Amino acid sequence: MSRASQKLTNRENLLNQGVTLLMQQGYHGTGLKEILDAVLIPKGSFYNYFGSKENFAAEAIQHYIDPFINQLGSHLQNSSHDALSALLRYFNELITELEKAEFKGGCLLGNLMGEIGDTSELCKKSLQLAVHRYRDLLQAGLLKAQQEGTVRTDKTAEEMADLLVNMWQGALLRMKIEQSSTPLKQCCENLLGDFFKT
Secondary structure, three states: OOHHHHHHHHHHHHHHHHHHHHHHHHHHHOOHHHHHHHHOOOHHHHHHHOOOHHHHHHHHHHHHHHHHHHHHHHHHHOOOOOHHHHHHHHHHHHHHHHHHOOOOOOOHHHHHHHHHOOOOHHHHHHHHHHHHHHHHHHHHHHHHHHHHOOEOOOOOHHHHHHHHHHHHHHHHHHHHHHOOOHHHHHHHHHHHHHHOEO
């Protein structure tokens, strides 16, 4: 393996491990040594990849949201389903995954918003970017659903996407304390199954 590809692999491994530990232990509870030990990279090398723990967390946020954006995008691009059905299928898939994980972790974005959203400017900007990327894709799906005639048009797709993100984040927090997928199901049923529909 070339040095450049090894560096990319190391970087990917650091981000994967970082996301896992940040989900489990939070920003302040996760030490760099713990991440480095798990992926067998010497401590001095970390700064060649990220420069600081704060930079690392900001990149881990984008690394975390990428698979969700890809998963949602795949559902929306599936031509065998209308956009509203695609959104419902996507969220039902997430609910199933959270049930299998026994409601542990929740959402890294929501967790870090609460922990460092107002103390780290760099991480706040990364969190905003991640939320906006996600919201924009939901907005595109809702706009398509409006064009297909399945979603109301007296509200903008952007307004509904913001509402969906906000309610989903709240439902994820409630899920953690209730140890139940009921808040998530209520969010989807009340919005996608009722309030947003024509």
